[in-house]
Structure formats: structure tokens, C-alpha cells
Amino acid sequence: MKKIFAAAAAAAAMMLSTTGAFAEEPYKLGVILPLTGPTADYGADFRRGAALAEEQINAAGGIGGHPLELVYADSKNQAKDGVAEFRRLTAVDGIPAIISTMTGVVLPQFPLSRETDTPMMCVGAVSPEIRTGGPTVFSNYPLAxxxxxxxxxxxxxxxxxxxxxxxxxxxxxxxxxxxxxxxxxxxxxxxxxxxxxxxxxxxxxxxxxxxxxxxxxxxxxxxxxxxxxxxxxxxxxxxxxxxxxxxxxxxxxxxxxxxxxxxxxxxxxxxxxxNPTSPAVQKFNSEYEAKYGKKPDLYGPYFYDAVRLYASAMERGGYTKEGILKALKETKDFAGVTGSISFVDSNIAKLPLxxxxxxxxxxxxxxx
Missing domain, CATH: 3.40.50.2300 (Response regulator)
Structure with a gap:
């Protein structure tokens, strides 16, 4: 129990350090991960990538003077929990955009994304069914x-x-x-x-x-x-x-x-x-290792890019569902550490294996 309280205190301190210096209200982004359960190691990897992007965005001045605040939710890699947390983040907390992951979690979230016009970025889930998610569903990771x-x-x-x-x-x-x-x-x-x-x-x-x-x-x-x-x-x-x-x-x-x-x-x-020869990748790897004391696993960089994609969309389109959705769709040749990302022709990014x-x-x- 003491460890749980200590972790919560550390998280609160980090939030103060990254958003406390801003005069404007935070722009919030929902991130639904398997934080507990048998795939929690994935969730930890995902969170590290997302948190590094949040920290760097805020260190650079945030989004038009607003700090970015990631609001995490635990899917436990279970469909029912993923759906419940999607509803909570959007309907209760009023968060206008979501990042989610794990195939069995994202698929049942699609109707909620469509019904509420909430932009949703799938990261690491690869089912071809993601192509049928509708106009509000995106993926910065290639599909099966x-x-x-x-x-x-x-x-x-x-x-x-x-x-x-x-x-x-x-x-x-x-x-x-x-x-x-x-x-x-x-x-x-x-x-x-x-x-x-x-x-x-x-x-x-x-x-x-x-x-x-x-x-x-x-x-x-x-x-x-x-x-x-x-x-x-x-x-x-x-x-x-x-x-x-x-x-x-x-x-x-x-x-x-x-x-x-x-x-x-x-x-x-x-x-x-x-690409290990890319200066952007080398910089990311260096910053990641400096922060976490380990090399990134496969998916962390895609969560890093997903957060940055949303920050760019909020910068260009404003902090509304409609503005974020329009700006995401207009994204072309975004310079991610995972490669050049475009959504103008499809909501699904294509990257080489x-x-x-x-x-x-x-x-x-x-x-x-």
C-alpha cells in the first residue's frame, strides 16, 4: 500500500512540474492502456513513450501556452473495461481525443468513437478491422x-x-x-x-x-x-x-x-x-535512455509519436473534437521518430517493416 501511495505522489509531483508553470488551462488527452493484468508490461512500455512526449511538449511551451496533460485509464486488456474507461474519459471528464491499444479493446470502442465524434488513435493494434472503424478512427501503426x-x-x-x-x-x-x-x-x-x-x-x-x-x-x-x-x-x-x-x-x-x-x-x-541512422531516432533513444535507464521497446516510440501527432493537431485545429479531427485528417509528412506519417489518403499510416x-x-x- 505504501508503494502505491508513493507512486501516486510521484505522479502528482511530475504533473505539477510539467503543468504548474502554465497560466492557461491544460489541454487533456485520454490514454487507455493495460496498466494492470497479464499485459501490464506492454502498458508500462506504452506509458513511458507517451510520458516522454508529454514532458518534452510542455518543456517547449506546451500547445499555444496550454500544458498538455495525459489522463491515463486502465483497460486491463479487457473489452468491457476499455469501453467503460472510454465512456468515462469522454462523457464524464470531457476529454476530446483518445489514444487506445490492444486489438480486443479498440474494436468495441469504435462505436463510441463514431457516436460521439471523438477522434481515436489506435497504436500497436493491427487487426484489419481497424480500417472499418469509421472517419474518427486512426492508426499510426501498420495493420495486419x-x-x-x-x-x-x-x-x-x-x-x-x-x-x-x-x-x-x-x-x-x-x-x-x-x-x-x-x-x-x-x-x-x-x-x-x-x-x-x-x-x-x-x-x-x-x-x-x-x-x-x-x-x-x-x-x-x-x-x-x-x-x-x-x-x-x-x-x-x-x-x-x-x-x-x-x-x-x-x-x-x-x-x-x-x-x-x-x-x-x-x-x-x-x-x-x-531507423538507427536517423538523427531523430538517435536523439529519441538518447533521451529515452537518459529518462528511463533502458532502451525503448518496440511500441513506446509509436505512443511517443501518437501524443505528438495529437499535440500538432491541437496546435493547428484547436482544442475541440472537430478541430482535432480535421487537423489529423490533414496531417501530411509528419516527422515522427517512427517515420514520415500521413493521413490525407487514409486514416491508417503505412510504414515499412x-x-x-x-x-x-x-x-x-x-x-x-
Missing amino acids: DDEEKEIAEFAFNKLGFKKAAIIYENSSYGKGLSSVFISRFKELGGEILAEEVIEKGGRDFRSQLTRLGATKPPLIVTYAYYAEAGLLVRQASEVGIKAQFLSHGSVQNSAFADIAGASANGFISGSPSL TFMQFSDGVWKPIEK
Whole structure:
């Protein structure tokens, strides 16, 4: 309990330090994250990226003299909590714009976004259904119908795998991403040897892995968050499976390697990634490490950019739903640390993928 009060006091002190010097009222932005529950490590990564952007925006004078204030809400990575927190932030707190994440959370929030004309930025959720969210829904992260197709093409054409097995989480996230991969892999002439399903929060996947192993797959594609993916890799080794593992960006979290242990070596992940030669990226990495004492995980920079995108939209369009929405839609060639972002042709940003392989404790890029 003392730790909780200490954390709350520290958060309050930070808020005073970042907004207390301003004469104008704050411009508030709602950020719905999994702050507790089995995917809380993701939420911590997301929050670090968002908080760094908030701090820097306010240090530079805020938005037209107004401090930016991020108001956090906990989805617990549960649809009902995500919907309830969306309602609270918009209807009760009067916040005009939202950032949200996790596929199973954002999809049921879309009707609320449309009905209330509230701009909503999805960050890190990749379901192609996000394209159907409506005119108020945006994403600064590529979706699975682009991402998973490219991953399938990389597996077939670059890595040379013509057969694969697939294991995925029993959720809209797992089903949606795996179906895109399977469809494209088959179109290319590939064969899916077996499919297995796991439950989110599960801890023993040996029976599913044993069935997959019986087909002797040279490649196993997995769609699961870092906790389950780490266990899958470790337990695959325990049951004697020797196959290449491949996934998208969900495994690029420091906790994945901690869970998987030595079995993490060789895992390949395809995701948008920062350009290490970019001065903006080098500056971000330096500032992030100086603040948090660690390197950023995959998704933190996208939350950093999402906050900055909204700040830019508020600067250009004003602090209203209508103004923010119009300015977001007019965003073209926004210089994010994750790349150049535009929404003029689509509410979904398109960014190239980088393929990374885990080796010697770090993710290293693979040439396409």
C-alpha cells in the first residue's frame, strides 16, 4: 500500500512540474492502456513513450501556452473495461481525443468513437478491422493486412520456407492475424501443416506443441503476446521441437527473452522499426535512455509519436473534437521518430517493416 501511495505522489509531483508553470488551462488527452493484468508490461512500455512526449511538449511551451496533460485509464486488456474507461474519459471528464491499444479493446470502442465524434488513435493494434472503424478512427501503426502479408512473403521468398505450422491466441487478435498470414502463404504456394490454438493467460502449451511437432514443421508462426510467446518457445525446446519461430512485433518486449531464456535465440520478428541512422531516432533513444535507464521497446516510440501527432493537431485545429479531427485528417509528412506519417489518403499510416532476429540478448536486423 505504501508503494502505491508513493507512486501516486510521484505522479502528482511530475504533473505539477510539467503543468504548474502554465497560466492557461491544460489541454487533456485520454490514454487507455493495460496498466494492470497479464499485459501490464506492454502498458508500462506504452506509458513511458507517451510520458516522454508529454514532458518534452510542455518543456517547449506546451500547445499555444496550454500544458498538455495525459489522463491515463486502465483497460486491463479487457473489452468491457476499455469501453467503460472510454465512456468515462469522454462523457464524464470531457476529454476530446483518445489514444487506445490492444486489438480486443479498440474494436468495441469504435462505436463510441463514431457516436460521439471523438477522434481515436489506435497504436500497436493491427487487426484489419481497424480500417472499418469509421472517419474518427486512426492508426499510426501498420495493420495486419499489410504487415502479415509481408511477413508471409518474407517467410516464403526470403527464408525459403514452403511449409509451416501456426499457433495463435484464441482471440480476435490471434485469429485475425493468423488468417491473413495463412491466406497469403497459401497464395504463394505454401502449405500449412497444422494449426493450434492457445488461450490468453495459459501457462502450459506442451500438448498443442506436441501435436504441431508431430508434423515436423520447419517453420512455426506464432501470434501471441510476449508472455505466452516466451513460454511457447521455451516449451517447444523442452518437447524436442527444432523449428524456426517467426512472428510479428508483439515479441519485441524485454520480458519475452526473460521468459523464453536461451530458446529465444534465433526467433525472427517482422515489424516496423526505427531507423538507427536517423538523427531523430538517435536523439529519441538518447533521451529515452537518459529518462528511463533502458532502451525503448518496440511500441513506446509509436505512443511517443501518437501524443505528438495529437499535440500538432491541437496546435493547428484547436482544442475541440472537430478541430482535432480535421487537423489529423490533414496531417501530411509528419516527422515522427517512427517515420514520415500521413493521413490525407487514409486514416491508417503505412510504414515499412524491418525483420529482426534475436541473438546474444538483442534484436538484430536481417537484410530483406
